[in-house]
Amino acid sequence: FGKKIEISRVFRKKPKLRSPKGENSITALHQTLLGDNDLYLVTLLSPLADCDDELSDEEIQKLPLRLQYYEGKRENSVEVRQKLIEALYQLCATKHSRERLREKGVYALLRELDKATEDTKSFEPGMIGEGGVKLLTAQQEHTLHALIGILIRYEDEMAIDPSVDSLRSLQ
Template sequence: MKPSEIKNSTFEVLIKVILSQSDLKKRDEVIVKNYSKICLLLKWLCKNVCEMKKRNEGLDDEKKIESNDLLNISLDCILIISSILDKTDYETDQENLNAIDAISRVFEEEIEFLKLLDEDIFVRKESEVQRQLSILVNLTSRSSFVDLIINEIISIPIDEFFFNINEFLESKPYDLLLSYVNNLTHSQRLKFFIAESNFLARIFNIYVDSDNDRLNELLILIVRNCCLDHKLHQILLADEDLLVKLVKPLAGGEQIEEMESLPLDLQYLPLNKEREKNPKIRLYLIESIFQFCATSWGREKIRQSNIYYLLREYHRWETDPNAIKALLNLIDVIIKKEEEINVDNLKDLLVPEDLSKKFNEFFDS
């Protein structure tokens, strides 16, 4: 079917309903209840987008504008359909699950379309990639897509993408790009690459130089996700650099008796040193440190660093209830002796009830 035949197609009604329905809940209900037809529409849209992109290369400017309008309408429709995949609250209803699974399978089969999205986000201007990135963010919210994207779709080498992250953040919608990266960090392969490279150091350099709260939240969230995997902890904490970077934003300029027992870069900070102002970022930093307490090795590493003394001073300063709760949970684990905890990996084994509650809150967040 050609794009020109869209008005005569049975898809016209579905497209109009999807694009015109302002009530998101009702729109989603239409997609779920008609998911068999939606899947056929989705296949048609994906293939047409690929065909239109190819035809655009030989068009003059006037015809290209007309074609781009149709292309954008198609992408808008695909974006709306893909948003169903990012609704975790739908996974308790069998009809919703059937729709999500069916729509997921269609996307997984449309490799050419996925490659087209990927190519666009690296070569097109910021104003032209919002739809493409949004679709990829929705898709990679599901773990089944993450490895597919990493192994088969991404067109540039992984190291090139991450080592040029500054350039991409300047030229692309940073919130969508970082949400996409954040989803991709659920890939085991990617997490090991990040842990063994200096990418997290680059993330912190961007964070330190930025005064954009939303950008910084997304950056530290990526760091936190990389800390979630206890298999990476010995790589991440091979030296004190990452731990220092996590603690430093929480530290003030207080002069404490235990100063010289701290890592060198945390000693004698300026008296006017300010702590991170954003409570959400402070919470992410605490949660990142907390992940290292999953294993006895990590807990000992934390204790040996003596960051407890800075966390103690930070606790006296903190006023946000969520950050205080997280911090007290962290401190409680640090000051406990291993004989009291009596397990190596708290993620794999049964643990004392008080510790289990603390870890469930953090590991599932």
């Protein structure tokens, strides 16, 4: 953890991810991250969840065990929530991940997050508050709604060939 990663090195490596070999690596990584051990998913979702979320018994049972009957509070930082939503959105690039997120009831938590953040949307379009927080809130809302849209629809409803393993291969 003490070692810093040089950002320019990370960006230089990015084009390799778009190669066919890179696509297989991403798919394998997603399968590892979202395997039977729900630790990664719980790490992403717990800051987005809240003990006051109104989930049905069926929705609760779908969640990873550590999030069922969750007693924590939602992360207050808009920036942190945005990064977590973006990470979940990136996971949706692979079919395995989309299926796993649906299976684990992620939609219900995101729906509740959207409801909870509706109260903070009382700003004029284009209005930027301290530190660009209002702009970030609008960006979070857009990504969150896109993510919800992916999770509530299946591949055939999105005009995606069900045999396509990664949406990145469609680019």
